[in-house]
Structure formats: structure tokens, C-alpha cells
Amino acid sequence: MTGICKSFPGARVLTDVDLDVERGEVHALIGENGAGKSTLMKILAGVHTPDEGTIALDGRTVSFKHPTDAQRAGVSIIYQELTLLPERTVAENVFLGREPKRRGLVDRAAMETATGRLLDELGEASFGPRDLVRRLSVAQQQVVEIVKALSVDARIVVMDEPTAALAESEVELLYRLVRRLSERGVAVLYISHRLREIFELADRVTVLKDGAKVTTLPIGELTTAGLVRLMVGRELTDYYPARATRPPGDVLLAVRGGGNDTLDGIDLELRAGEIVGLAGLQGAGRTELAKALFGAEPFTRGEMTPRRPGSVRDGIAAGIGLVTEDRKSEGLALHQSVRDNALLVARARRGRVGTPVLDLLKRVRLAPPSPEKEVRYLSGGNQQKVVLAKWLTVAPNVLLFDEPTRGVDVGAKAAIHELVRELAEDGMAVLMISSELPELIGMSDRVVVLRDGRIAGHLPADSSEEAVMHLAAGS
Amino acid sequence: MRRNLPILGVLAVLLVAIAIANPFFLEPEGFLAFVKRAAPLAILAAGQYFVIVSGEFDLSVGSLVTAEVVIAARLIDGDPGATWPVVLLLLAFGALIGLVNGMVTTLLKVPSFIVTLGMLLILSGAVFLWTGGSPRGALSEEFRQFGRGSLGPVPWSVLILVAAVAAVIALMRSDFGRTLLAAGDNPVAARLSGVRVLRVKTTAFVLSGLSAAVCAVLLGGFAGVSAKVGEGLEFQAITAVVLGGVALGGGRGSAVAAIAGAFTLQALFTLLNLYGISGALEFTVQGLILVLAVALGSVQFPRRAKSASTTA
Numbered sequence: 001m002t003g004i005c006k007s008f009p010g011a012r013v014l015t016d017v018d019l020d021v022e023r024g025e026v027h028a029l030i031g032e033n034g035a036g037k038s039t040l041m042k043i044l045a046g047v048h049t050p051d052e053g054t055i056a057l058d059g060r061t062v063s064f065k066h067p068t069d070a071q072r073a074g075v076s077i078i079y080q081e082l083t084l085l086p087e088r089t090v091a092e093n094v095f096l097g098r099e100p101k102r103r104g105l106v107d108r109a110a111m112e113t114a115t116g117r118l119l120d121e122l123g124e125a126s127f128g129p130r131d132l133v134r135r136l137s138v139a140q141q142q143v144v145e146i147v148k149a150l151s152v153d154a155r156i157v158v159m160d161e162p163t164a165a166l167a168e169s170e171v172e173l174l175y176r177l178v179r180r181l182s183e184r185g186v187a188v189l190y191i192s193h194r195l196r197e198i199f200e201l202a203d204r205v206t207v208l209k210d211g212a213k214v215t216t217l218p219i220g221e222l223t224t225a226g227l228v229r230l231m232v233g234r235e236l237t238d239y240y241p242a243r244a245t246r247p248p249g250d251v252l253l254a255v256r257g258g259g260n261d262t263l264d265g266i267d268l269e270l271r272a273g274e275i276v277g278l279a280g281l282q283g284a285g286r287t288e289l290a291k292a293l294f295g296a297e298p299f300t301r302g303e304m305t306p307r308r309p310g311s312v313r314d315g316i317a318a319g320i321g322l323v324t325e326d327r328k329s330e331g332l333a334l335h336q337s338v339r340d341n342a343l344l345v346a347r348a349r350r351g352r353v354g355t356p357v358l359d360l361l362k363r364v365r366l367a368p369p370s371p372e373k374e375v376r377y378l379s380g381g382n383q384q385k386v387v388l389a390k391w392l393t394v395a396p397n398v399l400l401f402d403e404p405t406r407g408v409d410v411g412a413k414a415a416i417h418e419l420v421r422e423l424a425e426d427g428m429a430v431l432m433i434s435s436e437l438p439e440l441i442g443m444s445d446r447v448v449v450l451r452d453g454r455i456a457g458h459l460p461a462d463s464s465e466e467a468v469m470h471l472a473a474g475s
Numbered sequence: 476m477r478r479n480l481p482i483l484g485v486l487a488v489l490l491v492a493i494a495i496a497n498p499f500f501l502e503p504e505g506f507l508a509f510v511k512r513a514a515p516l517a518i519l520a521a522g523q524y525f526v527i528v529s530g531e532f533d534l535s536v537g538s539l540v541t542a543e544v545v546i547a548a549r550l551i552d553g554d555p556g557a558t559w560p561v562v563l564l565l566l567a568f569g570a571l572i573g574l575v576n577g578m579v580t581t582l583l584k585v586p587s588f589i590v591t592l593g594m595l596l597i598l599s600g601a602v603f604l605w606t607g608g609s610p611r612g613a614l615s616e617e618f619r620q621f622g623r624g625s626l627g628p629v630p631w632s633v634l635i636l637v638a639a640v641a642a643v644i645a646l647m648r649s650d651f652g653r654t655l656l657a658a659g660d661n662p663v664a665a666r667l668s669g670v671r672v673l674r675v676k677t678t679a680f681v682l683s684g685l686s687a688a689v690c691a692v693l694l695g696g697f698a699g700v701s702a703k704v705g706e707g708l709e710f711q712a713i714t715a716v717v718l719g720g721v722a723l724g725g726g727r728g729s730a731v732a733a734i735a736g737a738f739t740l741q742a743l744f745t746l747l748n749l750y751g752i753s754g755a756l757e758f759t760v761q762g763l764i765l766v767l768a769v770a771l772g773s774v775q776f777p778r779r780a781k782s783a784s785t786t787a
Binding site: 296312313316322324329330331332333334335336340341343344345347348349350390 | 650653654656657660661663664665666667668669670671726727
């Protein structure tokens, strides 16, 4: 891949990226959330077409207009979310859309023999071609995806965060598979945040940052610390509001030994006037922790003050609010007016709202503050301000922000930053999740890092991005 | 109000057409007679509106109306003293059926389409079993006054309709109405805002059941006792609501427009009647309207979204 550029409306995602992969090589692609890894892979797989740049296979320039083009040319991609049909057998999934035919009918026997042979080659004996996919574990389903790739004679297999959904014991199985693939001469492009895996598997590493390639190096020339520096090393050019002027006040929320299906051993205190940043890789349990504190996906063990919420209504009654990660699917009723959205929490509690709506909208700097407009017509930043207004109506003590500035333009971002700080100054306890490390570090009075559903460590204000990444990636 | 405009325009055109064909329509008496005929459907449509705007369906209202009328006739059996107790009982029964519909839908997570279709069959089977095909008993004259009589020049049913419309408007402006809309629009966001989504939806079904009870009281008086009195009403009510521009799937549309939709449908039937077109065609017309209204709604939607994104 040479000189790949790609923009989406409103954002340039990739700038002039080169990437070369050799036969039988395991090539790791790493970078922070949003560095452009997934987009680059989707271009290779024919899901997106590049704005500029070329792709060449065995020296021949190719152009993929559709994922099936890429598949025919020998590029298979295995996504984070598996795309198998749960109610079909393994063999049916492997040959989906290109079933072998005999006299016009699907030749099941041929399908099953071929699938069985590939499973044998991979040394997989825990399930067979006739098993239903829904009965398989996530790791086994990945094996099916790989078999599917091999059955079309894939020469490049792209794996996007393949271990994200795997249990520790299953990761070994995946490593073995990756090595078998490379022994067969298949090139594996391996995307991961987890540095340990990269040092375990990769021959070479390409680092992406903010949509551009930083470097490609053989793994032998790299150390963990060096890799982290390559991933995050950037100037802090953004401006963030000043830190807390007073020392933090009373503890407004405390958890001891909190846990549920995804979280374990969570000890956390949030104090008045303080912004606590919550860092972690995707899948580390950040959103889950916010939802547990709020009561949407409650803790099932551990102690909490105020009383551990068993439901959203408990959480709200205890003075906790959650600004959700995805405002369109979880935060707003898009066809309702700004006013109706802003008043939703208050109305659900049958509470009277002290402040007139218009004042509230001005307070969150909604511009223009038009209460009758349907929120779906608002920009991302303004929508987020409406979500914020919704919580201010009930004056919570603790406000949890999950990626509050995702998909928000620069101006609105600064306004939201100021607002969050202002709320803390007014005596609220704030927890803020952000995948953008500069934002997280720039905003927070201290940072808590999660890894695999547990707290990996605490860091003071103005810690380096490297320090956060070290804890988050577990190196 | 702006959102109600299309259906109000259509209604106005139809009313003018009726007036041209039948000048008696312009006199208060003629007009009130029309409103009186439309009232039961309008009330039923208002009830259906709550359910549809919450993202669900209530198909049980037609056979509920029948059941209510049959029960009323059997229990009153011509005894004037039984009128008021039975009216109260009918309201309670309607609310109860709505409660069952709502709880099965929300708690057991059975799609409301299936729940209320089941209820439709259960109720019509029960009515058939109970009456053996021909309802027994009789309504009292007092009971029939609701549907037939009037206070001075104004029919009781018109007064009841006015009260019902006022109640519906008040409800939709209340906390309940606003949270109902939000829950129909985005149940996840509503839940995460502390809305008791299940309770709000169940309440919508209860309101629909109540509206069926009121509709039954009016229809019983107006049309008398029969085992077919409510037949097809559920589809008329849904057609009316959809005609009013209320989106299936929930969260969008106004109650006033839904009620206007009921009037529009009634006006259309009146018009067909005036021009001597067979009543048998009513179903066909209804079917056409239903499909066209929904198609129009979904064709309009992406266009609007597009114009919005270019201005954003």
C-alpha cells in the first residue's frame, strides 16, 4: 500500500500512509484509538476506497471496489465482531455464498470434508464441520473465520484486535493459529493495542499516529518503552482549562471491592471539586465502570457510598448522572425537542425544575439556545450540551462523562471542557473517560487506569502519556 | 400545530366536498350528527395513539369494544338502576385488558402485535362462547342516552368527545406524555434518564383499553347490541392514527393529528356513502390509506434528514 489517503466528512483519517507486508510475515499494526488502523485495514479489505494512493499485490496494482474483490484477490479480514451466522454449521459458514454444487444442489459432503481438512491442518480438534456456530466459544469462532480465509486461499489475513474478546486461556490458541498461518506462507496483519502480544508474535511493527505512519521497524530493534513513545509522542498543543484551584473536598462517592461480570476489585473515591480521568484500552471496562457506578449495569459485589445503586433510578436518586458514550443511541430522543430532552430526567422523577429551560441552555452554552428545535438537527457538540443540560436539571453530586467530546468539533470541545471544569469548581465530583490521552491528561486532576476490568494504577495530574499507556497496556 | 397541518388540510378538503354534495351538512344539526358518528372512532384513535407513539400496537380494541357492549347488555338487562355501576365496570374491564396487554408486552417481552392479536382472538372467542352467537339481555334507555341522546342541541357523545380530547391534550403535555414520547423514540436513552419505560408503556395500553370502553358505551347507545359492533374497529383506529401522520415505531406524531385522522376517515366514509359507493369498499379504501400513509411517511423521512445534514 503506497501513499494511502482517506478523509471522511469532517475529518482526515489517513495521510500518505505506506505499508508493505511480506509473504509469511506477521506484521503488527499499532497506534492509539483513532490513529487510523481500522480505516487502513478496511481500505485493504475493499470496504472503503482510498481517496489517494495505490495497493499492489505481488507487484500488480489492484483496486478493490467491494470486499468480495479483495477476497478474490486473496485478502481476508477478520473483524473484532465476528460475522458468522450462529444458526448455521461451521461448514456452511465457511462456504457461505460459494457452496460447492452437485447437480444443482449444495454438496454438503464436499463442504464438510474440505472444512474438516482445514481444521485438521490447523490442529483444531475441539469441534467439527457439522457443529452449529452458536455453540462455539469466541475463540473457536475465530478459528472458523480463519478456516474461511484459508478456504479462499487467502494470502493476506488481517486480524483486527483478535484477542479483545478472548479469555486469557484462549489467547494461546490464537497465537498458535497465527504461527501456523505464517508457516503456510500467509502474511498476517495483526492489529492490537496489547504490546505483549506484539512482542510475542510480530516480525515487524508499523506504528500509526493521527492517521500518519510513524515508522516500520523489525521487532528486534524495539523495546516496550520505545514502542510506547512512538505511539504517543506528540506535542501537547491543545488548550485545557486551569486545574482545580482548591484541594478536593468531601468524598461524594466511594466504592470498595466493586465488581460484576466485567469488573473486579474496584476501589475508587470521587471527591467534590475534582475531575478524575479514567483511562484504559478498548475493552478494559471503562464504560462498564461508569455504568456500574450509575446503576445501569450495577455492581453485584462490593460496598459503595452512597448506597450501591441497583438501577438507573437508584443512581439518579443518589445524585449520580451519566453522560453516555453514544449520545445518539443512549443519550437523546432524537425526534423530540431540545426542551423535552433537557427536561427528561427531571420529568422522569416528577421533579420540578428550578431554573427556566432557557437559562439552562444558556448555561451549557447551547448556541443558539432554541428549545423547540428537534435535537436531531443539532450538531454533535450542541447535542452533547443538551445531554449535559438534561443532567443539570436535577443537580447531581457526581457526574460521569463517557467520551464527552467524541465526534464534537473543536469549538464545542473547548466549551465542553470549560463546562466540565466549571461543574467541578461548583462542587461536583466528576469522572471523565476519554480515549484521547492528551484530553484525558489535560483535563484530569488525577488519572485512574483500568486494565481487564481491574484498576491497574493511579497517576497524578500531568503524568505523561507514556505512563498511562504503560499501565493500560500492562507492559 | 404546524405538524398537524397536512391532515387538517386533507380533512378540510373532505368536509368541503361533503358540504357540496349535501348542504344539510353546513347546518349545525347536520354537522353535529357527523361529529357524533365520528366520536367513537375518534376516541378509539386517541387511545391507539398512546400505544403507537410508545412504539407498540393495540389490535385488541375492536373485539374489546364488542365484548364490552355484550357484557353491558347482559348485566344491565334492561334495568335502569344498573346503568352507572355497569358503566364503571366497563371502564374497569377496559383498563384491566389494557393492563394485561401492557404487562405481557413489557414484562414477558412478547411483541405487542402478537399479544394484542392474541387478546383479539381470546376476547372474540369468549364473547362467542358466552353469547352463543346472539347476545342476550338489553341495554337500558339511560345507557343508550350516551350514544343517542343530547344535552339541548349538543349530543352527549360530542360532549364526551370534547372532554376526551381535552384530557388527551392535557396528558400529552404532562410529564407522562413527554416521557411516553421519549420512551417511544429511544427507549434506551429514556431508561438511562430514569424513565420507567415499562410502566409508561403499560400505562399507554391501559389508556387504550379505557378508550375502547368509552367507545363501547357510545357505540352501544348509537348502534345497539350486536356481536359484530366492534368488528374491524382496531384497523380503523390504526388507520386513523397513521393517517394523522403518527409514525409507527413510536416517538413521533401528535394526538390531535391522530384524532383528526379519525375524522378524516369518517369523512371519507361519509363521502363514499353520499356518492353511493358501496360500503363494502370501505375496507379497500382503508387498506389503501394505511399503506399510502406509511409509505409517504417513510419516503419523506430521508429527504428531511438529508436537508438537515446539509444545513448542519
